[in-house]
Every structure is written in structure tokens, then in C-alpha cells.
Amino acid sequence: MIQTATCRSAATSKESHLVEVLHHQAGAGPCVDAYRSGAVVTLSNIAADGCRYPNFQAALSQGFHSVDAIPLRFRPNTIGALNLFRTRIGALSSEDSTIGQALADVATISLLHERSARKNATVNAQLQRALTSRVFIEPAKGVIAARNNIHMDEAFKRLREHARAHQEPMHRSATNVINTVVMI
Template identity: 60%
Template sequence: MVTTTRAERVSAAFVKIADTLVDDYDVLDLLHALVEESIGILDASAAGLLLVDQYGELQVLASTSEESQLVEVLQREAGAGPCVECFLTGTVVTVNDIRELGDRWPEFKDAALSQGFRSVHAIPLRVRGRTIGALNLFGSISGALSAEDAAIGQALADVATISILQERAIREAEMINDQLQRALTSRILIEQAKGVVAQLSNVNMHESFTRIRNHARSNHLTLHDTAARIVDRSLTL
């Protein structure tokens, strides 16, 4: 039987994750791989990852089990729990024994205990002082993560943060490229329309553009659409 050391398992996990970081990678698939690898490496019973949306609300993006997803949804909706505090403070939040929470986070406590969880370790997804979510590790037995486990957990959270920001950057870059391309295409079309109006109305190019813009504004049309109609002769100014 082939055995592997802990260091080898950690290295293999990061190699597996790195292999998914291709140009057209699926960020959700990557995040699911992260939470799955984290429970194997850190001996957690379940793991889940929450990310803040554009409205400032935490949303579950990846979970290794229906149980952990249920707990995370409950604590998000209740507005309180280890994950929520981790996100709000940007610091690690550890609950060594959920049974000893007392009156703190009662909704989370009841939900977690009902699913067999006894401990939780919430790690912030943070970059340049900004927290965008949290990685949560649930344990079926009480006890804190060791310093080594905590460091590995933070490294996994950092990889998640980098991958999310990279995906966002790619989408934003694509959007900007699309906008620039449309602007260039529109500019060419407008130049053609200016030529048509100038020729048919015997005016200069400046006056031609003024007429096109005035028509677009008064009829709540874009310059692009107005120019397209002029070029295809469905509109005459």
C-alpha cells in the first residue's frame, strides 16, 4: 500500500488546484476543489466557502456536504455566527466546542449541533485589507486547529481569494475589451453616416455630426443605432 506524508498531500493538493487555473477555468469548480481538499488535509468533517455578493450579502459558493451548507445558510440568514463574524472582522474565528457557546449565536449553535458538528474554524478570504468571504471548517469532535493546520487553512483561503479576484479581473477585462470594440465599431459607423448626411444635405462633417447627435438625443436613440439607420438608408436627415 502506498502511503503519503502530510507534506506530500499538501503539495499534491496545491498542484491539483494549480492545474485548474487555466485561461478558461471554472471558478466554482475550483472552489469546490478547494473545500474538498481542505477536509482531507485538515481532517475536518465538512467545509464550506461563502463569498460576499455585490449587495454585501454572504452567499454559499461551495460546500462539501448538505449539512455544512445548511449550517452556513442558517448563520448567514440569522446574521450571526462564526462565519459572519469572521467576514465582518476580517480575522480568524475559532469555536473549539460549539456546545459551550452558551447564549451566543443560538441559531447557529442549534443548527450545527443538530448536524453533528462540535467545532468550527472560520478563515477570512482577505486581500489588501478587504475581506471578500470566508472558508469554514467544521469538525465532528471538539478542539482547535493546530498552528500548522491553521497556516495551511489560511494558505487554502488565500488561493481561493486569488482565484476569485483573477476570475473577476478576467471578466472585467473582457467587458472593457467588448466596450472598446463596440466603441471602435460605432465610431466607424458614425463616420460613414456623417459622410452620407454631408453628401445628401450638402453640409460639412461638423454639421453632419451635429444633426446625427441631435436626432439621436431627441428620439432617445444611441449614436450607434442612429448611424446604422442612416447608413442603411432607413433614416434620412
């Protein structure tokens, strides 16, 4: 289970997903503590160690008897946590701990890559909207400058003031100027 600050999660089974939903709703449990502390949290025997997390006893009803919560860290920041549920009592072997950390590292890289791609897509969309708006704004500035025999900077200022006064996007005001719907 991967639990991140934005509360997105992924599970390998419906049982682990149910435990994670309950865990998250309660705001307490190994995964939450691993996320908050940035340290691995191990419950080698949920029945015996469960008093730390009374709401986590639901894991037993789903057939889980131990869990390790591994923080997803990037530099000094913890961006989430990975739960490794087991159906038997016991701690992870050192080899399994190494593999668990490797899984957490891969998950961290994947989440950071996805976050970066989403951010880039947002910036690209904003730039595209700005460029599209410019297709209308530049000719409108020329029309305003020619009509009023003023400099292009003054024409832009008037167009911006008109858009603000009418609470409309500049590209709409610009389109109205070009189509002679408004005279600025």
C-alpha cells in the same frame, strides 16, 4: 465554506452548505463575524460557545462540533471568509491553522482572479459594441456631411442629437441614415 460579499458560496458537503445557508440568512455566525472583523473566529465547542450565535446551533444537528472562520483578505480589505467545520470538539493545531490560512489565501487569489476576468470580459464586450457601432456611425457621418456640406464634427453632433431626440442607439440612427430611412 467560502462566503463573499456578493453572497456566493461553495461547500464541500451538503451538511456544511445547509449550515452556511442558515448562517447567512440569520446574518450572524462565525463566518459573518470573520468577514466583518477581518479576524479569525474560532468556536472550539459549538455546543458550549454557541450562545454567541443561537442560530448556529444547526451545525450540531449536521454533525459539526467546532468551526474556524478565516477571513479572505487582500491588503486591507476582507473579501469573504472561509469556514473550516470539524466533527469533533477542539481548536485547530498550529499546523492545521497554517494550512487553513493557506487555503484562505488560495481562495482569495482565485476569487480575485475570477473577479478580474469577469471585469475584463465586460470591458471587452463594451469595447466590441463600441467598435461595431463605429462601423455604422463613421459612414453615416460622411453621408450627413456630404448631404449638408458640413464638417464631420457637425455631422456627428446632428447624428447624436437625432438619436437622442428619437431615443434610439446611435448605431440605429446611423444605419437609418446610411439606408436613407431618415434624412439628417
